[in-house]
Amino acid sequence: MRTEHARLNHVNWVRLVRGNPYERPESRTLATLHGLNDEEREAYNDRRADWHANFGVIKTPQLVRAHSQLGEIVAANQHVGDRVRGAAVVDAPPGLGKTTIANSYAFRYWAKEMRRGLPDDTRFDRIPVIKVGLKANVTTKWLTERMCKFMGLPTTGTETALHDRLLDATVGCETRLIVIDEIQFLNFAGKEGRKIHNHIKFLANELPATFLFVGHSIRATTARSNAAIQDAARDQTDSRWTYVDVHPFQVGTEEGRQAWRSFLLTVESKLVLASLKPGMLADGLADYVYARTLGRMQHITSLIVRGCVRAIDSGEEQLTRDLLDNIKLEKLVDDGRISRVAGADRGVYDLASHKPRNLPRTTPRAPRATANVAGGTTPATKLTPPARPKPVRKSGPESKRPGSKAR
Structure with a gap:
């Protein structure tokens, strides 16, 4: 069925x-x-x-390599205290399986976390992963609402109330990985761009989890936004994001x-x-x-x-x-x-x-013409016809054209 x-x-x-x-x-x-x-x-x-x-x-070589890199980033973020957690970014052109790579890693991570100290994975008091897919014109409140919906939390109240609710839930449910797909929909340019950029930094600072962003042309998107995002903010993002590239076979x-x-x-x-x-x-x-x-x-x-x-x-x-x-x-x-x-x-x-492909010439060139020189045959770069003799102008009466008048 x-x-x-x-x-x-x-x-x-x-x-x-x-x-x-x-x-x-x-x-x-x-x-x-x-x-x-x-x-x-x-x-x-x-x-x-x-x-x-x-x-x-x-398990393609691309998937194995990406999972290994993601595992290193997530494991390095399992610390306590106020040290900044780095984010992972799977950035690749469409059609290379980046969403499959991110989802399969998140599935494996969920299963591993649910096995750690819990006998039955049907218990929902632990939610190791949050997964959100973005759309165009994303707002800060919409993004927080989607995370709350994934966890089964109410989405009523102010944006501040949603933030507090989400923070409490991620701590209580031991959420350690947050996957945000289609991040190329985020436009970092202009006033709204700066707002969503700062909101993502706020969530990354507050939530005790590793963010995994998935999308295409992310480097180009952030590069085009350099006039809208302050240099310090952009440098801060570049210092936290580690890119995991995916290539075709x-x-x-x-x-x-x-x-x-x-x-x-x-x-x-x-x-x-x-x-x-x-x-x-x-x-x-x-x-x-x-x-x-x-x-x-x-x-x-x-x-x-x-x-x-x-x-x-x-x-x-x-x-x-x-x-x-x-x-x-x-x-x-x-x-x-x-x-x-x-x-x-x-x-x-x-x-x-x-x-x-620039292949070597496979068909033989036409043979060059040859000229006989002293009984032998010598290649000639070019055959030229014999020069036509110049006419000799004679002087005197016999040189005059027929019918011409004498001066």
Whole structure:
């Protein structure tokens, strides 16, 4: 049964922490699949569709590296006293899985904290994590209200009352991590920008937790706001925020290609298709998938999951080049994909730099013309026709043109 979308709060967050609610369907051969009646086949295909769309987070090198850095920052902030706590910022372009990285770390952190001294994670007297997603035109009160709502606190009263309520709850519930997603919506420019900037500093100072900001182009946003934010305030933020960068898969080195192949093998192991062959993606379609998706996690997932839907509906039960050619992806990677894939096939598209490769000339140059010199053949840079002799002007009566009159 599909789960319905629910408002994000600490109760529903626990359901996410517990993991994927969908069980992996049993594998079937083509013969047993064809032996199902229409109703049984439809139910089986629905279970496979749910599984493929929710088969879980894969531990990519990017995720492992980011989790390690986040763990260092959070662990270093577990101190008492008035020492400033640093904030973590996962800053990456869209489509690289930064929200997945932040959420998966927060899930793991929640589970670890709930195991520490508590026998049952259904007790809600401990709320280790707060998660808030931002929108445009955020105000200071709205941000505090969203944190209170996540914890199940009343949101009535003045902004000061909300602050006090939130502070008491985070201390009492041992909240140690606050995740704020889509932080690029915060506009630090102008009067309101300074206000929200100072409010975030206030919360970071008052709440005994590490802030984890997630978004894209955050460095550029803060850089553009230098005319609106006082230098001292901006420097203070830069002194507290540690950036955790996320990059696409890189295949320019042998290590990168091995990591890419290992990732595709892991994806293959998650798929439930009747005609699945080992190496279907990792050996036969590695360069193709990279050229289609630019190595970006969001688009890789779109290509594979949508491909599985088509493979099941068509009865092909495997991912092939022809099948994936008909899958539309997000505009960012779909534009120019035909030339990228064709270039990768011919070896003139560099998968590492996403640019045409400067290949050496493969066709021989036309042979230069030669001229005979003293019985031999010597290359000549240029063949020139023989010079035309200049006419010799004669003097006297015979040099006059016919019919010309003598002077």
